[in-house]
Amino acid sequence: MALISKDKINEARSIDFKEFLEREEGFNFIKEGTNYYRCREHSSLILKYKNGILTYCWTSMLQKGDIIQYVKENITNNNFRRAVEYLLNGYFKEANSTEYKPKIIKGEKSNIEICYACNMKRAYAYLCKTRGINPSIVNELIRKKLISQDNRNNLIFKYLDEKGTVVGAELVGTNTFRRFKSVEKNSDENYGFSLNNGDRIEKLIVFEASIDLLSFLQINYESIQESLLLGLGGAEKIKKIDTYIKQYKDIREIIICTDNDSAGDKAFHKIKMIYSNNYNIVDGRSSLKTTNTKDFNELLLQKAILA
CATH class of the missing domain: 3.40.1360.10 (Dna Topoisomerase Vi A Subunit; Chain: A, domain 2)
Known part of the structure; x- marks a missing residue:
């Protein structure tokens, strides 16, 4: 099985994480600081910018990382390849492109x-x-x-x-x-x-x-x-x-x-x-x-x- 290229990983990682969670998961966020947001539905879920990339920390679920890590843990059953493919080819991208x-x-x-x-x-x-x-x-x-x-x-x-x-x-x-x-x-x-x-x-x-x-x-x-x-x-x-x-x-x-x-x-x-x-x-x-x-x-x- 061919490895996923760095370009594809970076493309998946560049998807707007906050918009993804709002549309895909139905979450809503409150801005609490200059660079982070807290989820209304799950108060222990926080989005924060790190090196220009929006990352998450979900304390109650013992999770943290970027958008790929979120999808890997919560949607694709800890499968990294499927997480990247989901972000690049799944519903979210299609919804943005075809509306x-x-x-x-x-x-x-x-x-x-x-x-x-x-x-x-x-x-x-x-x-x-x-x-x-x-x-x-x-x-x-x-x-x-x-x-x-x-x-x-x-x-x-x-x-x-x-x-x-x-x-x-x-x-x-x-x-x-x-x-x-x-x-x-x-x-x-x-x-x-x-x-x-x-x-x-x-x-x-x-x-x-x-x-x-x-x-x-x-x-x-x-x-x-x-x-x-x-x-x-x-x-x-x-x-x-x-x-x-x-x-x-x-x-x-x-x-x-x-x-x-x-x-x-x-x-x-x-x-x-x-x-x-x-x-x-x-x-x-x-x-x-x-x-x-x-x-x-x-x-x-x-x-x-x-x-």
């Missing part, structure tokens, strides 16, 4: 503004490598334009209304070192991320998170029929169920696949109390309970380890 595309979606129910990235590298890698989702499932979601990546590298799960209009979105951070979940501003709270599997929908399968939905789909791919899978975006957001049972008149059964914890139990009992008079309510968490796993993504990853 991301702001897209404003206006509809009757909402006004959603999403700044899309020019590619889905980080979102794709996060789903397939970190979360264990089969690439064929991810490719299908991309083809159907149900998921995207924004300019801060967040994975976007789109909420669509009956007409197929984007009326909201669930955001999931792709940085495995910094957990992030949110909902796009102005999202219609009556909708969630949903996948239709069948011509006549008779079952509604409910999840707290969209990634659990995809994990369940992968585990049960061959057996899911005539079902709508719905990600609520939180255990407490059960009012979204109303939207879909009104839309799909043939639904007779609601399968509840919330997390195997106290919040999931609470959601299960609340859904059962509200809907049991008109629908057959099923606790779909038996596989979580028998394996003592918290959610379906944890179960999927456990199955991958045991395979």
